[in-house]
Amino acid sequence: MTHEMLATLRPLLVAEVSAEAYAAGAEAGDLEQAVWLRLLERLDTDGPPVDPEGWLRSAVRFEARLSRRKARVEQPYGAEPATDPASGPEQQALTAAHRRALHTAVRRLPGRCPRLLAALLSPQDLTYREIAGELGISQGSLGPERSRCLGCLRRLLGTEVAAREPRG
Numbered sequence: 001m002t003h004e005m006l007a008t009l010r011p012l013l014v015a016e017v018s019a020e021a022y023a024a025g026a027e028a029g030d031l032e033q034a035v036w037l038r039l040l041e042r043l044d045t046d047g048p049p050v051d052p053e054g055w056l057r058s059a060v061r062f063e064a065r066l067s068r069r070k071a072r073v074e075q076p077y078g079a080e081p082a083t084d085p086a087s088g089p090e091q092q093a094l095t096a097a098h099r100r101a102l103h104t105a106v107r108r109l110p111g112r113c114p115r116l117l118a119a120l121l122s123p124q125d126l127t128y129r130e131i132a133g134e135l136g137i138s139q140g141s142l143g144p145e146r147s148r149c150l151g152c153l154r155r156l157l158g159t160e161v162a163a164r165e166p167r168g
Contacts, residue, residue, distance in 0.1 A: 002043060002048065005048060005052055006039075008052075009039075009052055009053070009056055012053060012056060012057075013032055013035060013036070013056055013060070014028075014032065016056065016057055016060040017031045017032045017035070017060055020060055020061065020063075020064040021064070023064070023068075024063075024064035024065075024067040024068050024071075025067065025068060025071040026064065026067040026068075026071070030067075031060065031063050031064060031067065034063045034066075035056065035059045035060055035063055038059050038063070039055075039056070039059065042055075102121075103118075103121070105153060105156055105157055106118060106121070106153065108156065109149060109152050109153060109156065110152065112135060112137075112145065112149075113148075113149035113152055113153070115134075115135055116131070116135060116142075116145060116146060116149050117146075117149055117150075117153065119131040119134060119135065120146065128142050128143075
């Protein structure tokens with residue numbers, strides 16, 4: 001009897017949910033699932049409703065009102081918390097570890113590269129003119145020198161990073 005009733009109610013439920021979902025600001029599938037769950041819980045405790053179609057219509061309306069209430073109270077995040085670079089202690093620890101690895105690699109570079117890249121990575125956000133004055137080189141040679149130093153850094157870090165294993 002229960003399977004027959006569920007099969008009979010399904011088209012009515014789909015129609016009712018389709019009519020209520022948009023106004024409730026909910027997905028039709030979510031409303032349908034909530035009503036099926038409510039019906040199964042009722043069947044388990046009180047047995048089948050006397051008027052299954054009437055019960056189903058009122059259950060759909062109840063779930064739609066509940067969904068509207070939740071939509072009014074719940075507010076979306078302005079930005080996803082997971083996209084915040086300093087979102088949690090794990091991310092902060094990883095960021096600090098990457099920063100330490102970068103600064104360690106920069107210190108191992110040849111010539112003026114450690115001082116030049118340290119100046120570029122400085123939290124003081126120095127201008128090219130300030131960096132050139134600090135290093136005692138012309139501002140015009142700063143760009144090519146920076147390119148050479150970054151190339152050295154790429155090669156140095158490239159040998160330290162393990163090659164990815166092919167997946168399969």
